Amino acid sequence: MSFKQIKGQPKAVSALTTAIISRRLSHAYLFTGIDGIGKRTTALELAKAVNCTHPVAGDSCGTCQSCGKIEAGLHPDVRMIEPNEGANNIKIEQIREIKRWMRFRPNEGHYRVTIIPGYYPLTDEAANALLKTLEEPPQDNILVLTAVDRKKVLATIASRCQQIPFNPLSETLVAEFIAEKYKLDYDQARLSALMASGSLKWAGIFAKADFFRLREDFVALMSRQGRTELSRVFSLSKRLSQLKEDLNDFFYLMKLLYRDELILASDGASTGVTNFDHLEVLQELARDEPGLLIFDKLDRINRAERAILRNANRQLTLDTLLIRLLATPQ
Ligand SMILES: [Zn+2]
Numbered sequence: 417m418s419f420k421q422i423k424g425q426p427k428a429v430s431a432l433t434t435a436i437i438s439r440r441l442s443h444a445y446l447f448t449g450i451d452g453i454g455k456r457t458t459a460l461e462l463a464k465a466v467n468c469t470h471p472v473a474g475d476s477c478g479t480c481q482s483c484g485k486i487e488a489g490l491h492p493d494v495r496m497i498e499p500n501e502g503a504n505n506i507k508i509e510q511i512r513e514i515k516r517w518m519r520f521r522p523n524e525g526h527y528r529v530t531i532i533p534g535y536y537p538l539t540d541e542a543a544n545a546l547l548k549t550l551e552e553p554p555q556d557n558i559l560v561l562t563a564v565d566r567k568k569v570l571a572t573i574a575s576r577c578q579q580i581p582f583n584p585l586s587e588t589l590v591a592e593f594i595a596e597k598y599k600l601d602y603d604q605a606r607l608s609a610l611m612a613s614g615s616l617k618w619a620g621i622f623a624k625a626d627f628f629r630l631r632e633d634f635v636a637l638m639s640r641q642g643r644t645e646l647s648r649v650f651s652l653s654k655r656l657s658q659l660k661e662d663l664n665d666f667f668y669l670m671k672l673l674y675r676d677e678l679i680l681a682s683d684g685a686s687t688g689v690t691n692f693d694h695l696e697v698l699q700e701l702a703r704d705e706p707g708l709l710i711f712d713k714l715d716r717i718n719r720a721e722r723a724i725l726r727n728a729n730r731q732l733t734l735d736t737l738l739i740r741l742l743a744t745p746q
Pocket residue numbers: 467468469470471476477478479480481482483
């Protein structure tokens with residue numbers, strides 16, 4: 417793999433290769449853009465390109481020992497910093513450790529590259545410690561932060577980094593990639609791509625077979641015919657509760673369905689509808705249900721999502737939600 421294989425981000429890649437060729441690398445970068453469009457991969461490619469022993473036009477060769485070690489996660493000068501197991505954020509001790517590490521010259525390569533993907537909420541202490549590093553960057557170091565939104569990054573930190581925006585990928589690009597990777601027919605891949613709004617990561621999640629089956633069952637129960645079958649509602653709720661972290665993605669998928677219903681209810685036209693494969697069911701529902709009721713359903717999904725984040729009983733929360741969404745006679 418090299419910069420050449422990064423999909424759909426020519427501007428970001430060109431900014432980095434130009435900086436490498438002209439030797440004008442920044443000591444800190446902030447890659448911004450939605451999840452699953454290649455920020456983390458590009459950060460690793462940057463680490464490879466600056467440390468490669470046989471670089472070509474600002475890109476790595478992908479075959480030298482340095483490239484191989486970085487790909488295998490074994491290069492002593494390249495580190496990815498994530499929260500410790502069981503923690504939600506990066507702690508001050510981790511930043512202090514990184515600062516000590518950054519003081520030394522690179523072991524094998526030309527640059528030490530530290531990647532903090534996802535800009536996990538840093539504790540205040542950790543953010544301040546990081547800020548000091550950015551104010552007085554040790555030589556031969558490159559720090560790469562990645563974040564969904566620049567506004568989520570502490571302004572004092574963001575202003576000390578060179579920002580490189582990454583754009584959502586085109587629907588066609590995502591669909592082609594997903595179709596090939598998961599061996600899907602093109603319509604299913606296109607649907608996953610549409611639901612994913614240009615994110616390869618989300619498209620990958622939606623393309624999973626069990627996810628598709630759950631979605632089919634949810635839509636079947638949404639339809640007027642499926643409405644009152646309580647035993648099917650409980651059985652679906654049970655399967656959803658077993659989704660673990662994927663449950664959030666399923667909540668998103670539910671919201672997309674009701675969002676489509678809202679679009680259809682407001683102007684009847686199907687432009688902008690994501691779930692094109694269930695247009696008829698959604699149109700029928702949109703005719704039956706007033707907009708306020710659809711809003712209420714969206715609100716209930718949001719509330720259930722928050723409750724589960726706060727450790728509410730998953731099964732009970734899902735049972736209540738699904739009964740409200742699917743089983744209440746209209
Ligand atoms: Zn190389």
